[in-house]
Every structure is written in structure tokens, then in C-alpha cells.
Amino acid sequence: MGMTITEKILAEHGGLKEVHPGMLINARVDIALGHDVTAPIAIGEFKKAxxxxxxxxxxxxxxxxxxxxxxxxxxxxxxxxxxxxAKEHKISHYFEGGDAGVCHVLLPEQGIALPGDLIIGADSHTCTYGALGSFATGVGSSDLAAAMLTGELWFKVPETMKIVFHGKLNKWVSGKDLILYVIGQIGVDGATYKAMEFTGETLGELTMADRFTMANMVIEAGAKNGIFVPDETTREYVQSRAEREYTFHESDPDANYASILEIDVSKIEPQVAFPPLPSNVRGLSKVGSIKIDQVVIGSCTNGRIEDLRLAAQVLKGKQAAPYVRLIIIPTTPDVYRTAMSEGLFDIFLDAKAIISPPTCGPCLGGHMGILADGERAVATTNRNFIGRMGHPGSEVYLANPAIAAATAVLGRIAGPDELKGVHKI
Amino acid sequence: MKLKGKVWKFGDHVNTDLIIPARYINSSDPAFLAVHCMEDADPDFIKKMCPGDIVVAGENFGCGSSREHAPIALKAAGVACVIARGFARIFYRSSFNMGLPIFESKTLCDLVQEGDEIEVDGDAGVITISGKEAGPIKIEPIPPFMQELVAAGGIMPYLVKKRSRG
Known part of the structure; x- marks a missing residue:
């Protein structure tokens, strides 16, 4: 019996010829990630042990x-x-201040996360790196402590759910819409404990940015990891960045899948996830008139340069509606500099946007744009749980950067086609 | 392991933002986190509950963020154990890793009322509801490896023990 790409990476890192779903294995970790919320607990556990x-x-x-x-x-x-x-242990990949960016954008950009890797991170969106063809999964702080100490961790080999995308994408439909649509279909626990493998002819059209967005949100369906089989687009992205050797794996033709979901993308319009669950999605045409107070464009889901370019296309020559705060967060110093040198900042400033330094900030209700009771935000982020961006009585709607930008201009949830003079490039 | 306590009931998809909102996770102090445990699901939970009480919930408990602050807050608040129809996987791992007892039961959530007193026998794998005919209610067996983690007191003590054995 053949193996899926997920099974191959787990087998290789477990020193095994083959693995099967349900097996408990001990596997070597290539990258162990922590951040300012989760690492302190892991460091405490590390020392305590x-x-x-x-x-x-x-x-x-x-x-x-x-x-x-x-x-x-x-x-x-x-x-x-x-x-x-980091100082005591001479950690070579320590990022703070002007070096730091949102980790799940930063690691691939800096060539630290690579195809074929086994990556664990004490952050649920660690699954983002699956876009590169790596096995990447979120864990808690104790698991991070264990991995920092031993370089290994235990894993239950997951079953794989295959999701096949056919057809041509509609205007303003991006990776964000595809993953929101899938979560809407299978529910927030529709892939619990499973690997989600994305495949099909549509994916060839998708940029790495779109793929990162999709892999990023598999956790919102409960998945252990999301994964793309690497191709030429992947190679182009990693070859100039990689700091070490990497491996491309692919699933065997006779690999075993727990289920196969076929999706015709030509039937999908831009998606909006209503509070309080990412599965609560509606097509843009079925949203109705929803007034908003704030728009956030950023995060590990949609804060890459491609996302900012898309927002700028929509915002060019326009302004955020009265009383609407538009917050744009370039996610890394590199994204920030590129956006600045391409003139996107002028477009954003002319649109009355606030440009934030790289941070997760408001995505998790941390800072840099907290909502008051009863306020509504449209965000390009990943979660719309109760109180996610501030007061428990506030609301978050999830959408792609083009919808978010158009929403800021119109002051209600809307698509760019409602604006004059906006054309998709 | 035998636990007896009063039930606090929650629904499906109780995420870690509800268990401990992000506005408090700029700290990792268990006592501070305990004060805000379940705050956005039930603002009075921490005032009403007593140490030793039991949280019962539906599907996908602990979904969302990987913050270990969530099981830490529950444990530090004195919640004896969480029994849900199902758990999100990071929360499931973390609970075993840091020593919060959790159990899966497909039926308890439907049979129990808030305020009921229940007795959980982790070794026999059954739950009984005091003063009710229903029962004993079956708990899904804990996988052998997870039992080893529980016996050691979590992942780090387990590793220390394993390494000292050589």
C-alpha cells in the first residue's frame, strides 16, 4: 500500500520504512517554534524538568x-x-524588534521552514507551513518544551482527507475563499485529528500566498495538518530563500484516503464567515447589508505582500468610509519595506488607513485595534470567535483582502465590484 | 483515579478564547489565569464554582488557539476534570501533557444537568450521576501511552524518567 505525503514525512522522521494512520511514533523535529505567548510557559517547563x-x-x-x-x-x-x-542558549533564530514579523509569514520568507520538514510550533496556526509540502502542526507549550529538550516528539499518524479542486476561479476569489468554503462544508470539527491534503488542477493557478492562507486555516476545521504537494511554484519560492537542503515528497497513486471531497471552484463566489465560527460562511451575494466599524487587513492568514497589493488595487484613489477604522498590518519587515517601495503606503495613507508595525495585534484581541461592545469588524484573519478581537459583545466577520478593502470604503460588507473604477489585475 | 464533583455544563465548540480570553494571556501565572477561567462563556463561572467541580461539554472542547493557558486556567481554578463528547487535538495533548484530567463520553452531556453531582471512576471507565437511575455511563478508554503520561505526571516528568532510565 502506498503512502500519502503526510505519512511519508512522518515515516522518514520516525526512522521507519512505512507508517499507517493510528500508529503512535516518535519522530525527529526539524523546527520547533515558540512565540511570546507560548514560549515562556515552555521555557518554565524546560527549566523545571x-x-x-x-x-x-x-x-x-x-x-x-x-x-x-x-x-x-x-x-x-x-x-x-x-x-x-535565547541569549543563554544562543538560539540562532531569535526574532525581536525590527527583525521580527508574524511568525508564520516570517519562517517561510526567511527560508527557515522548508519542504519535507517536520515542524512543530506552540501556535495553532503552525499548520501554515504545510503549503510548502512539509508536515507542520500546532502543539501546546509542554510539547514545545519536550521538543526543545529532546529534538523529538510523539505523534499519532493521522488519516488523510483529500480535497480536490477543479475548475477556474471566479473574479475576487482567492485561497481564503476556498478554505472558508471547505470549512463551511465540513464544519469546525470536520477534520479533527486528520491531515487535509489539497490537490487538483486549480491549485496550479494559486500563488504561494494563497496556499499559505489555505494551509493556515485547516486548524479551523480541527485538522492536525494541511498539506500541498510541492511543485514548480513551490520550488521558485524556496530556492532563493532556503537556508539548508530540502526534500520534495508526493503522495503515492495508491495511497489510502479516509475521504475525498471534490470541489468545483467555478461555483464559488467570495466567502464571508459570520460570527462566531469560521464555518458559518455565506457567499458574498447572500450577506445582506451589514454595517461595520473596523477593517483589519493583516495576520498570518492574509498579511503577505500579495494580500496588500490586492487591497491597494481596491483602495487606490478611494477612502475609508466615515467612522470606519481601516488598519493595515504588513506582517514582516520585508513585506513592510516592499509595500513601502511599491508605493502601497501612499495608497493606504490616502485611503485614511492606519499602517501598523508587523504584529499579530488585533487578530487575537491583543492590541492595535480592539473592538468596543457592539462593534463589528471585517478582518482578513482566521477566527471570529466571541470576543476574539475585543469585547465579548463585538463581532468579527472573516473575508479576503479585496472584500475587506471594499468593505472599508463602503462602510458595509461588500465586494470591489460595487466600487467604481476597480478592476482585477 | 476517582473524582466526585458538581457539574457545570457547556455546549459544543468551547474554544480556548472562551476558556481564557486573549486579553489575559500576556501573563502565564496560573493564579491570574484561574480568576478569568471561562469568563467569556460564563462571566460568573469562577464565582459560582468550587474547587473539585467538573466541567461537562459537547463536541470539540478546547478548539482554536494552542494556548496551554486554557488547561492551566481550568486546573488552577480547581476544575477536577473535563468530560466532553470530544476534544480538539491540541487541547487533548496539552491536557495530558500538563496534568489536567480529561475524559471522553459520548452520552454524559445529554444525561446530566447543571448542578448534578457525578462520580468519575477513571480506572473502571464509568461515571455515575448521584440520585439518578441513568448509569453507569461509559467513558472512552484512555490510550495506553496517554495512561503512561498521566502516571508520570505529564510529558516533562515522563521524559525525565525515561532519560534517567537511559
Whole structure:
């Protein structure tokens, strides 16, 4: 029996010829990631267990990105714990201040996360790196502590759910809409404990940015990991960035799948996820008139340069509606500089946007754009849970950057086609 | 493991933002987190509950963010265990890793009322509801490896023990 790409990567890192769903294996970890929220607990556990030395200072990545620039004394204390640990153990991939960006955008951009890797991160959106053809999954802080100490972790080999995309994408439909549509179909626990493998002819059209967005949100269906079989688009993205060797795997033709979901993308319009669950999706034409107070364009889901370019296309020569706060967050220093040098900042500033430094900030209700009771936001982020962006009585609607930008201009949830003079490039 | 306590009931998809909202996770102090446990699901939970009480929920408990602050908050608040129809996988791992007892039961959620007193016998794999005919209610067996983690007191003590054995 053949193996899926997920099974192959797990087998290789477990030192096994083959693995099957349900097997419990101990596997070697290529990258162990933590950030300012989760690493301090992991560091505490590491020390409590008598840990003196990390397994490999080059394979641990620590990023200050959540409550940074430090929003208050408590956040500053948390970052200090992480910084002290990074200094003590000479962690080579430590990112803070002007080096730091939103971790799940930063790691692929810097060539740290690579195809064929086994990556764990104490952050649920670690699954993002599956877009590169790696096995990447979120864990808790204790698991991160264990991996920092031993370089290994236990895994139950997941069953794989195959999702096949056919057809041509409609205007303004992106990776965000495809993943929201899938979550809407299968529910927030529709892939619990499973791998989601994305395939089909449509994916060839998708940029790496779209693929990262899709892999990023598989956790919103409960999945363990999301994965794309790497292709020429992947190679083009990684070859100039990779800091070490990498491996392309693919699923065997006779690999076993728990289920196969076929999707005709030509039937999909831009999607909006209504609160309080990412599965609560509607096509844009069925949204109705929903007034909004804030728009956030950013996050590990949709804060890449491609996302900002798309927002700029829609915002060019326009302004955010009165009383609407438009917050744009370039997610890494590189994204920031590129957006600036391409003139996107002028478009954003002319549109009355606030340009934030790279941070997770409002996505998790941390800072940089918290909502008051009864306020509504449209965000290009990944979660619309109760209280996610602030007061428990506020609401978050999830959408792609083009919809978010048009929404900011019109002050209600809307698509770019409602604006004059906006054409998709 | 035998636990007896009063039931607090929650629904499906209780995410970690509800268990401990992000506005409090700029701290990792268990006592601070405990004060805000379940705040956005039930603002009075922490005032009403007593240490030793049991949280019962539906599907997909602990979904969303990987924050281990969630099981830490529940444990530090004195919640004896969480029994749900199902758990999200990161929460499931983390609970075993840091020593919050959790059990899966497909039926308990439908049979129990808030305020009922239940007795959980983790070894026998059954739950009984005090003063009710229903029962004993079956708990899904804990996989052998997870039992080893529980016996050791979590992943880090388990690793320390394993390494010292050589």
C-alpha cells in the first residue's frame, strides 16, 4: 500500500520504512517554534524538568510577535523570559524588534521552514507551513518544551482527507475563499485529528500566498495538518530563500484516503464567515447589508505582500468610509519595506488607513485595534470567535483582502465590484 | 483515579478564547489565569464554582488557539476534570501533557444537568450521576501511552524518567 505525503514525512522522521494512520511514533523535529505567548510557559517547563541544554540551537525558532511591540508591563516580562532564554542558549533564530514579523509569514520568507520538514510550533496556526509540502502542526507549550529538550516528539499518524479542486476561479476569489468554503462544508470539527491534503488542477493557478492562507486555516476545521504537494511554484519560492537542503515528497497513486471531497471552484463566489465560527460562511451575494466599524487587513492568514497589493488595487484613489477604522498590518519587515517601495503606503495613507508595525495585534484581541461592545469588524484573519478581537459583545466577520478593502470604503460588507473604477489585475 | 464533583455544563465548540480570553494571556501565572477561567462563556463561572467541580461539554472542547493557558486556567481554578463528547487535538495533548484530567463520553452531556453531582471512576471507565437511575455511563478508554503520561505526571516528568532510565 502506498503512502500519502503526510505519512511519508512522518515515516522518514520516525526512522521507519512505512507508517499507517493510528500508529503512535516518535519522530525527529526539524523546527520547533515558540512565540511570546507560548514560549515562556515552555521555557518554565524546560527549566523545571532540569533542562540545561537545548537539543540544537539552530532548530529552535523564537519570535516576539503577539503582544509586540510590548503592549504593557506583563507582555514585556513575557518577552524578557524568551529573550533571556535565547541569549543563554544562543538560539540562532531569535526574532525581536525590527527583525521580527508574524511568525508564520516570517519562517517561510526567511527560508527557515522548508519542504519535507517536520515542524512543530506552540501556535495553532503552525499548520501554515504545510503549503510548502512539509508536515507542520500546532502543539501546546509542554510539547514545545519536550521538543526543545529532546529534538523529538510523539505523534499519532493521522488519516488523510483529500480535497480536490477543479475548475477556474471566479473574479475576487482567492485561497481564503476556498478554505472558508471547505470549512463551511465540513464544519469546525470536520477534520479533527486528520491531515487535509489539497490537490487538483486549480491549485496550479494559486500563488504561494494563497496556499499559505489555505494551509493556515485547516486548524479551523480541527485538522492536525494541511498539506500541498510541492511543485514548480513551490520550488521558485524556496530556492532563493532556503537556508539548508530540502526534500520534495508526493503522495503515492495508491495511497489510502479516509475521504475525498471534490470541489468545483467555478461555483464559488467570495466567502464571508459570520460570527462566531469560521464555518458559518455565506457567499458574498447572500450577506445582506451589514454595517461595520473596523477593517483589519493583516495576520498570518492574509498579511503577505500579495494580500496588500490586492487591497491597494481596491483602495487606490478611494477612502475609508466615515467612522470606519481601516488598519493595515504588513506582517514582516520585508513585506513592510516592499509595500513601502511599491508605493502601497501612499495608497493606504490616502485611503485614511492606519499602517501598523508587523504584529499579530488585533487578530487575537491583543492590541492595535480592539473592538468596543457592539462593534463589528471585517478582518482578513482566521477566527471570529466571541470576543476574539475585543469585547465579548463585538463581532468579527472573516473575508479576503479585496472584500475587506471594499468593505472599508463602503462602510458595509461588500465586494470591489460595487466600487467604481476597480478592476482585477 | 476517582473524582466526585458538581457539574457545570457547556455546549459544543468551547474554544480556548472562551476558556481564557486573549486579553489575559500576556501573563502565564496560573493564579491570574484561574480568576478569568471561562469568563467569556460564563462571566460568573469562577464565582459560582468550587474547587473539585467538573466541567461537562459537547463536541470539540478546547478548539482554536494552542494556548496551554486554557488547561492551566481550568486546573488552577480547581476544575477536577473535563468530560466532553470530544476534544480538539491540541487541547487533548496539552491536557495530558500538563496534568489536567480529561475524559471522553459520548452520552454524559445529554444525561446530566447543571448542578448534578457525578462520580468519575477513571480506572473502571464509568461515571455515575448521584440520585439518578441513568448509569453507569461509559467513558472512552484512555490510550495506553496517554495512561503512561498521566502516571508520570505529564510529558516533562515522563521524559525525565525515561532519560534517567537511559
Amino acid at each position: 532540569g533542562g540545561h541544554k537545548v537539543f540544537d540551537r539552530n532548530k529552535i525558532v523564537l519570535v516576539a510577535d503577539h503582544f509586540t511591540p510590548n503592549k504593557d508591563i506583563q507582555s514585556a516580562q513575557q518577552v524578557r523570559i524568551m529573550r533571556d532564554f
